[in-house]
Structure formats: C-alpha cells, structure tokens
Amino acid sequence: MNRPSLHDLERGVPFVDRHVGPRPAELDRMLAVIGADSLDAVAATAVPDSIQDREPVASTLPPAATEAEALAELRALAARNTVTVPMIGLGYSGTITPPVILRNVLENPAWYTAYTPYQPEISQGRLEALLAFQTAVADLTGLPVAGASLLDEATAAAEAMTLLRRAGRAKSPRFVVDADTLPQTLEVLHTRAAPLGIELVVTDLSGGLPEGELFGLLLSYPGASGEVRDPSALIAEAHERGALVAVAADLLALTLLTPPGELGADAVLGTTQRFGVPLGFGGPHAAYLSVAQKYARQLPGRLVGLSRDADGNPALRLALQTREQHIRREKATSNICTAQVLLAVVAACYAAYHGPDGLRRIAERTHRMAAVLAAGLREGGVEVVHGAFFDTVQVRVPGRAEAIADAAHDRGIALRRIDADTLGISTSELTTVAHLEAVWAAFGVPADAAALDAATDDALPADLLRTSEYLTHPTFHEHRSETAMMRWLRRLADADLALDRTMIPLGSCTMKLNAAAEMEPITWPAFADLHPFAPAADATGSLQMIEDLERWLAELTGYAAVSVQPNAGSQGEFAGLLAIAAYHRSRGESHRDVCLIPASAHGTNAASAVMAGLRVVVVATAPTGDVDLDDLHAKIAEHGPSLAALMITYPSTHGVFETQVREVCDAVHAAGGQVYVDGANLNALVGLARPGAFGGDVSHLNLHKTFCIPHGGGGPGVGPVAVAEHLVPFLPGRGEVGAVSAAPHGSPGVLPIPWMFLRMMGTDGLRRATLTALVAANYVAARLREHYPVLYTGAGGLVAHECILDLRGITKDTGVTVDDVAKRLADYGIHAPTMSFPVAGTLMVEPTESEDLAEIDRFVDAMIGIKAEIDRVAAGEWPVEDNPLRNAPHTAACLVDKWDHPYPRDLAAYPLGGTPGVHDRKVWPPVRRIDGAHGDRNLVCSCPPVEAFA
Template sequence: MTERPSLQDLERGTPFAARHIGPRAAELDTMLAAIGAASLDELAATAMPDTIRDTEPVASTLPPAASESEVLAELRALAARNTVTVPMIGLGYSGTVTPPVIRRHVLENPAWYTAYTPYQPEISQGRLEALLTFQTTVADLTGLPVAGASLLDEATAAAEAMTLLRRAGRARSPRFVVDADTLPQTLEVLRTRSEPLGIELVVADLTDGLPDGELFGLLLSYPGASGAVRDPAALIEEAHTRGALVAVAADLLALTLLTPPGELGADAAVGTTQRFGVPLGFGGPHAGYLSVHEKHARQLPGRLVGMSRDADGNPALRLALQTREQHIRREKATSNICTAQVLLAVVAACYAVYHGPDGLRRIAQRAHRMAAVLAAGLRAGGVDVEHGEFFDTVQARVPGRADAVVEAAHVAGIALRRVDADTVGIACSELTTTGHLEAVWGAFGVSADAAALDGATDDALPAGLLRSSDYLTHPVFHEHRSETSLMRWLRRLADADLALDRTMIPLGSCTMKLNAAAEMEPITWPGFGDLHPFAPAKDAEGMLELIADLERWLAELTGYAAVSLQPNAGSQGEFAGLLAIEAYHRSRGEAHRDVCLIPASAHGTNAASAVMAGMRVVVVATSPTGDVDLADLHAKIDEHRDTLAALMITYPSTHGVYEAQVREVCDAVHAAGGQVYVDGANLNALVGLARPGAFGGDVSHLNLHKTFCIPHGGGGPGVGPVAVAEHLAPFLPGREGVDGVRVGAVSAALYGSPGVLPISWAYLRLMGIDGLRQATLTAVAAANYVAARLREHYPVLYAGADGHVAHECILDLRAITRETGVTVEDVAKRLADYGLHAPTMSFPVAGTLMVEPTESEDLAEIDRFIDAMIGIRGEIARVAAGEWPVEDNPLRGAPHTAASLVDKWDHPYPRDLAAYPTGATPGVHDRKVWPPVRRVEGAYGDRNLVCSCPPVEAYF
C-alpha cells in the first residue's frame, strides 16, 4: 500500500525546483550512468577541485524555497508598498502607455522574451525585422541614415557617441564640450567614461557660443534638461568650423514636431526610446539609441541590422559588420558593448508601428499642448516660467517655495521635480490630463481654466524649428492600424524565429535556461513598472527592499561583501569592477598600476573593458589543456610586478573546465600587489557549490540574464551586477570612496534596470539554497552527459584531469573540416533542419561548437539534440565517402526552406532528406521548423549595407 502523504506535504505541493529543473530522478540516473558517476555529489566531487568547493553549507539569509503562489503574494505585498504617482518629473523618463496588444504579444510572450541574440539569422528573421523597424524609426526621426539596434540607455549612448566622435574626427584635442543643460545622469556617466580615456570633459553654458580653445567633439541637448528648446544649428556650424564633430541628445517624440538633428548638421544623435511604450520600471531597462551620418556607419558601436541576401538571392536580414564584435577585436574593440536592449527596442518599434507617424505626432502634440497650457496658467497666476520655448517640460520659479510645491503636488498624487530651492520642473506626457494640470496649478496656489487657456495660448515651439520633412513613410508604419493586423504581424515575425519556447538553445557561455512565467509576471505590474527612477524614496519602499534583498543574497551566494546592481549589462559590470580596482590602487598611492593580465581564452569584452578603464592589456597564454599557462602567468607577473593592477579570469574557464590551480593563480597575483577579477559569466556551474569571493576573487560581475533567469530577450535586457570584497566596497559605482577617490555612475539609473530585478528575486526565492545547488549539479550533469555521448563522434576539446567538463563542453570539428570540407557553420545551419538552434560557433576556439544544455532541459530534449548531432555526423561521413560533393550536400545546402523544396531540384541528395533528416529522434517531424530564408550571405551584406527598411520593391 502506498504511504499516504501528510497534510503538510500536500499543502506544500510540488517544489518549484522540480518545475525549473528538467530531468526527473530516473532521467538523472540514466545520465549519470552514461557519465560513469553514481550520484550528482560524486560527479561534483570528481569534476570540481576540492580547493574551491565550500566545505560547509553557506550561511545565507536567503529564505527556504517558497511556492509560486507564496512568492507572487510576497511580490504583490512589495509592489503595494510602492506609491505610484502621476510621473511629471521628466529628466529623460516619461509616462507612457504600453498598448495592451504589444504588452501581451511581445513583452509577455515567450516567443519574444526567450529568444537569443540573432547570430543565426536564418532562424531569427522576425526579430531582425523588428530591430530593422526600430532602426528605421530612429533614423527617420533623427534625420540621420544609420541607426544601431539599440544601446543600454541614453547616458551610455551619449558616452558611446563621445568616443565615436573621438575616433571618427580629425581633431587631436582631448576636450569634449557638453551643454550644461544636459540630463544630470548623462553628465555623470560621461564623467565616468571620460576620465580613464584621458578625455577632458568641459561642461559649459552654451547660450553665448562655444568656450574658447580646441575640442574634438560637442554634445548638445535638444530639448535641454530644463525643457528649453534652442536652435543648435549655429553651435553645430561653429564646432564644425573648429574641426569638431557634434552629437545631439534628442527627445525622439519631440522630433515628430521639431527639425531633426541630421537636418541641422549633426554628425550623431543619441537618446532613449523609453517613451515609446516602454514602462518606466524605476529607471530601466530601456532602449537607448545612437544614429550617425552614413560616413560613420563603420564606427557605430554595438549591433547593427543590415539587409543581405540568402543562397537563392532573396532578401534576408543579418547582424552586419560583425568584425566589430568584441570577441574578435578584443583590446582593439571600439566599445565593450556586446549586447543591446532588444526586447525593449522591439516594444518601441511596435509602438511606432501601432501609432504610425500621425499617431506619434498626435501624442507629441498632446504632451506639448499640455505643457503650453500649464505654463500659461502658471504665468496667469503670477508664477515666473523660465523659458518661453519648450516641448513638454516647464520650469517655474517659486523663490523659497519649491519644496512646499513639490510636496503639495505629491499629496495630490503627482510627482514633480525639485530643481533647487527656488525652482520646480514639470514634464507632460501622453498620460497628462487637464485634471493633472489643475492639480499642479493647485500645488502652486494657482487657479486656472484649461479649456479657456487652450483657446488663447499659442504653441511654445520655435517657429524656425518646426519640422517640415516626412518620417516613417515605409508601409510597415501604415499597414497595421487595426489590432487584428498588428497581432498577425507580430505572430508572423515570431513564427520566423526560433526561441526557447520551441526548442533548447544549447549556447555555450550563454546559459539559455527557463525563464519561468511566475518570475516574469510581476514586471508588468504597475507597482513595479510605473515607478519613476527619481521618485522620492518613500514612494519606492517595496522596490528598495527587493533591491536590498537581492544585493544581500547575491553577495552571500558569491562570497563577497557588497554588490551594486547599477551595471545594466555584463559589459558594464566588467567596466565597473575594473574601475573599482583602479580606484583602489589610486587610493593607496599606486596609480601607476595599470597592467591587466587576461588569458588568451577570455571573452573579448574583458580586454575591451580593461582598455576602457585605462588599463594596458597583457595576454597570458593558455595551456594545451585549456587552463591558464602557469609558467607564462608567472613570467608575465614577474615582468609587470611593479605595474600589475589586475588579472581577469573566467571561472570555470571559457573552455568549460574547472581549473584546479585557480587558487595558485589568485595567490600569485595577490603576492605581486594585483587584484583578481573573476568573470562571473559561468556562475551557473558554481552557485551553491563554490564562491568566487571565497577562493580568491576580489571582484566579479554576475550575469542575471544567465544564471539568475532574466531572459535574454533576443539580445537584451541584461543586468550585470558587480560584487566585491570588503576593501573594494567603497569603490562601487556612486559610493563615497576613500580619500576623495570614487567611481562615478556607469549607467543612467541608480539601480540600472530595476524593472526586471523582480525576476531574479523571484528565482532565488522560489529555489532556495537547496534548489540552487540542485540546479548547478544538474547543469554539470547535463553537460557531461552530452560530452559522454558525443565524444566518440566529435572530440571534446577540453576536460579536467578526470575527463569531466563543467557546465559546458566544446566539440572540436577542426579535423573533420580538414578531412571532409564540412565546416562548423554547415553543422550549425543543418541543425535548423532538425528543428534545433545551434550551439555557440567558433568561440572560444575557431572551428568548434560550445554546448551548454543547462539544468532546465529534460532528457528527451537533450537526447533530441544529441541524436541530431549523431545524425549530422553520419551525413558528414557520406560526404567524406564521396557520396555527396563537398559543395552540394544536405549540410552545405542547409537550412532548407519549404520554397526551396518545391522548386526545381537538382541536388544529389533527395528532397525528403533535406527537409526531414533521417538521423533525427523519432517524432521530431512533429516539431519541424521551416526557416523563412536559406543561408544568408554575410560578406554581401557588409559590402552592400542597408540598415533601415528598404523600399517594398526591394523585396521583389
């Protein structure tokens, strides 16, 4: 007789960890048997060096695992402690409405939020089309023809523009002049970025022209932080005359009414697309933008979607100019940005499609008219309004009364900005109503009639700056006026992609694991999503408690003393960590320490971040086993002992191995006076088992979009917190520092992208420490199972002394390519015919595939991938035997579209084999994926760059 479960067990229900972790107990037994381990603990004991493992349970304040219902209830309670007011603070953050059709079909849709960066363009055409729409929106509105596929936020976009102008210009001056009426958070990030690069930042009131002296670049604000709209044309012309290039920080919505920067002569434009339907989220994530003159296209940082063609000559999209990616250019990279804000950029693009040019213009007119009527009412009541020409923001002078006015407005449910003791800022948006105007007037002690003022008040835009050029003329911005049409457009795009909702994505180094619905649900709740980042702390008590919890839990799990959540991408976390090291050395009178040792196998952003932090990169060799070459490390330490600042090391290594000598490596660096940066990209192999801060690390960045379940969203959002030991804590971004040495902001918002932090908070709360440990053990087992089953078909490039790997393994195809001509790209593309996404290609070793199955995939799905790889190996054997020619076989022809199968067939392999590989797992045809295009020509796209929506006739 089966033992009856207790009432307590029944009440508790199925633990969430059992939902998050894919393999059941019997499946784990099968996997362990193939690996040759008796248990998960035995596998960990043999795969992971004793020198790094925690010998005792980690003391943690992380509560025991809770159920989904319990966690959602706790999050509702936290959200309820936030006071959401009408956001009229401004400063680059505006109230907006996310159309429900976009919220449901994009922001809350796993087809969009579980996708990965579109490095396999044939199965990413939908996402690429949405990003091309984003680029076109930005390019059209700014009047500059080349726009990137989004950056992290407005402040970092401005910093990227600063360095772009320096690279692209001919002026040798170190001075970069910035309009004093620039957003304060942008100024702070510019200060942080400029100092290590030797850029002299000059913040100046430009009312009477540029300051004297040379300059390489200029940043203007249009409108300014104060709301004032000034004609920048004369300043742009003067800067050009003096050999400088010019960027303009522009409000994208205002550009529906104002002459665009490109038409005024600007070389670049930067800003945010937040007010295009992206929730405030207490400061992020939001998609920044950067657009440039076409002559600067190849200097553009980050990602750029361009038009190419496929093997049949049909139009096809891809990421263009990929030689700029950091893992190729390393310390010569123009930026350390290796990500974007794709999910938020898609929301902004859909918002533009949903409203079209006329709808956007109407929203802009509403915001402007509200501001104009508001100003008129204040003036009529005797209040001094500072500027006569503005778009949506009004600054009013109330000597000595600013605090009282702001508080009175707050009582009425409206958040205003205290500029100083005498000045109040008020920003209008698409949310503003005449009722809000009346409440604001009341806070100033003014009574006015909005309807009467509307009829008697002129617009406040400069007559000479009114826009006359068209924008958003492409049919996509006119065809989807009904929700039915937009819904179908979004479904068509989603069907052209392959995301985690349809298949495993076994990308090494990228950790594409489950993003549970319970974790995702709270991010669109108003209590979290509608908070302005500059709202009073008393209005954000619940959010601040959530942030404090997350910082504490992450510090404990990683063995560090403190965490900053400000970095809004892994690249920014790297940068912040290196700045902390640099500031620490300066505080000790050792500013001369500027050498950063980086293993040859490291992710390319490591080298790029070190250069951005003002360090000199010295590469350390890796041994034939994939570990850091200890002899070369000691030689480099000896050579640079007096100037050594840091070593950057990824653990487990980028080669997917637990390096046994990591403590020796850390000790050697410390003995020479350096600090150890442990890149946390592979933390999914450590959580609950080992802590970087306990085995020698001084600082790590963590990827919440990898280990801690924030979804990749097609290439963003990401969060890259930086965790540090006690002695580095004063040098976290925005901290007070020591002896006047501090690190400034690395992103626009104080907490980076807090709008998605409820996801990681929920994951930790759902899993508990035991669930986290189980997840890590399962991830390691899954990778070793893949390695064990595929080793006889494809050599596994690196393994530990015991033959085990960590949470990923590298399959070596180089000998296969030499012997048969079949390339790693052929294998990757053929996997699409099997209905699978390819692993990471040619990183960290060219000609290889790096596979990471994660803990979330069950045995059937892992076996589907393994069977596909074995089937592909059989096809390679037929090429090697001469049955099929190297240039015409199912691998070289992959992926196969449905159209390619019904056309004239002149290949030596049959159509049915092309579409339905015989090596697939039984039943795989039920999950058939039909790529919309065949193999995309990369070189053609780079030679013939088209980065905004081409005319419709180009498709025919």
C-alpha cells in the first residue's frame, strides 16, 4: 500500500508546491507544446553544456523546510535580538507606524506587489500617493520640486553633491562638507567623490567657509551633534563665491524650524524614516531630495508629474522619463533606476493621517522631551554641549561614557557612544517621561520631570522658528479619521493593477510570487524595531540571518563572498565595479579604466561604470542577440592594456543563453581584465549554473527579482554584490572600498524575505523553480510565434526565462505600436510586458515560475485576441487613428459618453466577449491614455489645487 508516511503527513505540503504555479499535469501540457519530454530536457537543450553544474553543488543550505518550520526557525533568530528604546539618533528615530497604514499598505499585497508605474493608466493610485510624498517634502523643505524618493540619506547626499556639480557654473573640483554631518553620510560621500575626481573638504564651519574655490557646500540642519545653527550666512557666502548649497535636514524638525529653502538653499535632502517607517536595522527607508525649480530637470531618480488623459482629465505619470538610464546610458547623471516607493507611500500616508497640526504636535513632543532631558542633566552637573537643539542632546562625561551607556542599556535604553568622554541622546515620538527618568538614573542624576518641564524653555533659536504654512492641500486634511484613511487607501489600491490581481509578465523584472510566509516576518518587532547602530550583542539574531543569507547566496552563485550592503541593484553594480577598480589599483594597474559593455546591456551598467571612474566602450551585438565576438576581440585588442572589465548580463538581455560565454570570459581574462556578470537574469540560472563558476569575477544579485523581495511599486530593492576570492578585500565597507549605503547592512529590514524563500525552497526546489520559469517562457514563445515573431532564440529554437516579441514589422505595416498593444492589455485586465527594451518596438515577456497555466493562457489568449484586432486595422476595417488599440485603455466613463467610434462599446470594454477569465476579471482603468509630452512641457510635481480637477 503506497500511503504517505506519518512524517510526510505531519510536514504537510512542501512550500515549493505553493511557489511554483503549474501543476504536474499543466507542466506536461506545456512541455508538449514546446516539444520536450521533461524539465531536464529543456535545460539540456537551452542551457549550454559548458556552463551547467554537472555535479550537485556543495551547499550549507539545509533541506527545504515547510512554512511553519521556517517561520519557527526565524522566530528563534528574532528572539536572539534585544530591542531597546532607540535613543542613538544618527539619523534614525523610533516611530509609530499607524496600524491602519501598517495593515493597508505595508502588509497589503495590493501595494507591495505592484511594479514601477511605467504604465501610468493602471498606476494612478501609487502615483497619487507619491505625489503626496513629493508635496509633503516640498512644503516642509521650502523648495518647490521634490523627487519620488531616493535610497537613503547618505546616497541622497551623494546625489545632491553630483547634482550641484553639474548644475552649477563653478569649475572647482572642491565640495565642502560641514564636519557636523552624519558619519555614515561622510563615508558614502568619500566613496562616491573619489572616482569622479571630486575633492571632498570636511571641515568645521563654525568660523565660516575655508579659503579657496568650491563648487558646492553641504550643511546639516540640525547637525549630527544635534546642534541647530542658522545656515543662512554660510549659504549666502557660498553663493557669493559661485557655489551651490545643499542642506541635510530633519523633516520633522522642519515643522518647527524655518525651512532651508527659505534660507537660500538650492537643494535639501534627508530621510523620511521617522514618518512612520520602521527602523528595520537600517532600511529600507525613503530618502528625499528637493530642489529649486530651475534644477528640476537635474533631479536623479523619479519624478511624478501631473498631465492629462485623452479626454482632457487630470492624470499622473512619471515625468521627464528621458532621463532614465536605459536611454542616456553612459551620459546618465545618476545610476539610480529604482526608488523606495513602498516606504515613500508609508511616509506620505503618515503625513496625511497626522496632518500639519499632528506632525507639529509630534515634533513639539519630541523637542520638549529633549529640552527637559537636557535640563535635568544640567541640573545634575552634566555638561550639555549645545544650547540650541531639536531632538539630540550631546553631553561630555570625561571617562564615563562607556559606563553610563552600559547603565542605560541595563535599563533598556540605547545611547550613542561617540567616544570615551561623549554621549549623544536622541528623543522621538516614542520617548516617554519614564525613558527620561531611566536616562537620568543611568547618569546618577535625580530629576523631577514635571518641575523641569515647567521651568525649562524650548531649545530652538527664536529667530529660526517657522512662520510659513505647510501641508495645506486637502490631501493632508481629509484622511484624519481611520475610516477616511482606510477608504482612501482602498480607493488608491483600486486605481492600480498589481500582482494580487493579474500576472505582470515583465521581461527582465521577474514579477514572481512574494509569499505571505516570506513577508510576515518583516513587521515582527524584533526585526522592525532594531536600530542599525545598536550594539552587535543586541543584534545577534539579525546578524546570523544576514550571515546565513550571504553564505547561501555565495554558494548558489559560485562566489567566495557576498555583501548585502548595496540597497538597490544599481548600488550593487557600483560596488562591484569599485571592487574591480580597487583590485587593479592594488596591483599597480590603476591605468586600467576601460569597461566594455554590450550594446544590449541595461543602461544602469553604463551609468554605474562612469560613476566608478571607468570609460565605457560599447561592444556590438550580433544578429543572433549574442555579443559580437569579432567586435569583442577587436575592442580587447584596441584597449587591452587599459582594459578593466567587461560587464555582461547572463542569460543575455535578449533572453537567450549565449553559448560562447566562457570564450568571452577567457578573452577578457587573457587581456588582464575582470568579468562582471550582471545578475539581473539569475532567475534562469539558480540551480543550473553559477556565474562564479563559468567565468565571473563579480556579480550583483537582484533580491527583488530572483529572490522574492517584492517590487513595492518601484522599491524596495536589495542588490548584494558577490565576488571571487581575490576581490573579497574590496567588498564595500571592508576598508579598501568605502560604504555604498548609509546602514552597515543596507536594507536588512526586508532580508527575512529571501532568507525565508531560500530556507523553504532548498536546492532542489530552487532548481525546479528555474526549470519551470524556462518552460513557461518557452511555452509563451511557442504559442505566440505564429502571431508575433520571436526575435531571438538559442539552441534548439528555445529562449531562456523570457522572450522578445517583435512588433516592428506590424507597426510598419499597420501603424499599430507597442504602446497600443500595452494599453489595450489593460482592457483585458493584464499588465503589459516590458516595452521597447532592449530593442525598440518590441515587447519582452517573462511569465516566471509562479504563474499557473490558466493565467499564462489568459495572457497568451489576450495577445492573440489583440493580434486579431490588429489584423482588422490592417484590413482597413478600422482606421489607424480610431480603433480599440489606439483608443485604449477604455474607462467606464468613456463608454457611457457619446460613442462615435467604428467599433462597438462592448468590444472596447470586454475584448474576447464573455470568455472566462476576461469578462469576470474586468479591470476598469481610472484614466484614458495619458499625454506624456503635455506633462513634461507643463511640469507640475506637487498636489495641484482642487481647481485643477474641476
């Protein structure tokens, strides 16, 4: 009798059966369409024999655990953390995420599974939330244009530095930075400045600017020490000397202090972490950067702007998209291609929920706690260093700092240990009178909080108190009750199309399942409430989780070591290239500065290379989609002595396994260069082949693609860098190369997600997932090949994990464009594939391993239905300028209005008629096709007045 064992029954369904979409019978049907008899047969044909792992790879990744088992293991790690009251400061504050926002945004798949809003007609909800973020930042900083978030405060400062350099007229390479700047910001500035030839001058500015020319100045308001100084004189002096000025500012403090924009700053930057975003041991958090209007087109990253749709209604979109790296490549001014959208949404909702009066009250409470704390310490004979501060009190206690910090820690409070004589103590919205009493006790100071409060003045300079209004838009006044906030968030989510409603078949972006078991731990207090600079002994559980993850990732990719510090794929690229450049310098070969990049590569590759101080040389792509070997050898011959690296994406950006990848790597190594294998397409390799084993020296890995961190509407991302043994000393923050992000471990708040994924999948499950992804892509290609040409294929006519559908001939013959197809898919309730990348006029499709056959067929049937509509345009039945494709997407409102189109309303609304899976999953886009050019010509990037919607 073949019954399952008691052990099998006890463990339940393996997680891999929940993660992988197609059931065995469905896989058999898909294989039959492809013409293969097994998953392994697909791998044997598609994946070059020369790179495949023939023997099982030794790994410390344990056998797959069930969801319950993995969660129990992770809880045990979380229990090893000690969460104290965070009074360390350093740009990270204790905060309360309102439960209505925690549940309806941070823990809601409608928000965390959404993609970057490149299809704005089905992204209006998250775009509206991001516009609120931009408005809040612009209002609070006193500058009119703010971006849709950056990665963290330190990298925002680095982006501001380069913005000031390119926007200003000064020819000097010197950038002057106030010594009272967050130490982690100073380290990232050093990392970013050196390859660009920027001379960083860090100095005490209390006596004015140093002698000599400068192109820019960075001030802190308040400073890292907590001191609040009037920056206006320094700003004016810098301007007189032809320099531009950026100010790093505490956004909550700006509810009480005159905003830097009113004091003359050209740019303001910082973090929105304390606006309801958990500490998360350092991230992810949404940084901000605002600028004067004349610098709007210099902003790095993304900018949400107001435009109008085909009916003239207001509609939102990403503005100035020609700044994106895949268009500008090595001429891009930044390699930032993502944001921290999910966290920016949380911060925007926090601002809307509290409103201006609520934020001011939180700021007043935070400040009063600090003022009373300082008064009690002074009364007890402790030297308080500064008289003017917002939330941070710095004290001198000669020789006693360590003992006092330990005494506070014994009372459950973490202080900042500056040196043997100095401590920093920061308050927040979490601080209570009991916390003040515990701190006083640690200092051995008796104090009466009530008496001190009555006798103590505020510690903010009177001439810097804010008088201007902020957050006046109705958005920050209409959602103050929980009912109103809940309904606003539901309305916004309903205006979007995320992975919780449909597959998102985006080539190169890997929109796969983000399982609930993976997501659950990120809001556990033991992970979420841990300060990034807490003592190591308080973070042993998180540090073990990070060590596990780095080790597993290294083994799976064939490298010696991994660092998770880079908090985006772009930062991982940058870190990897810095490692290569540092390696060459260590060997006395600093002249090696040429980076070869295939023409098909993602644009961030070129931008990252320039940021790392390398010269980009483009290698041609062969008609097959592979790297052109003849051109590669010619470029190596031309630049051999100067060759630093080759960057190659594998499988290629064209979605094929290039058979000559080992030959490519060998040729670069023979010339003394290093090979950077971009890990964007690792979803096609895990369990089959390892970049570090077939020729790679370094790779970055997109944990928000292959390893299940969700895209969150365009972020968070994590882009660990993996290196071979000889590059280990050059990992970021290891000494030879500086930090690339503010927190020591980047964005560890979301690292429980890939830890859970790997722990539940095991090596066999990972291989099965990869093979299923290959089958799914080849199934799509096989079914659609007779309707749309598949542009590139590899061995046996197979693709990798994605396929490119070529619409260029269709466009030439009929006038129907990829835009028309993409917008029409919204009428079918399906998100469009990747448009016009890496080849203009094409669609790149990646179904992933998580979609079942019914959903894949729903997409395929929609594409076939759209081709039938294209044929009717080609036959002259519908005009090129008036057909269901050109007018897509169709809103409910446009269907009940006057109808004078040559196709019926029901076809517009319900393509394929009542076909199951189309009619019963109808999505109504909230706006019609958006006029992008209008939005760029008439740039509006903050919440418009109500009259704009009249």
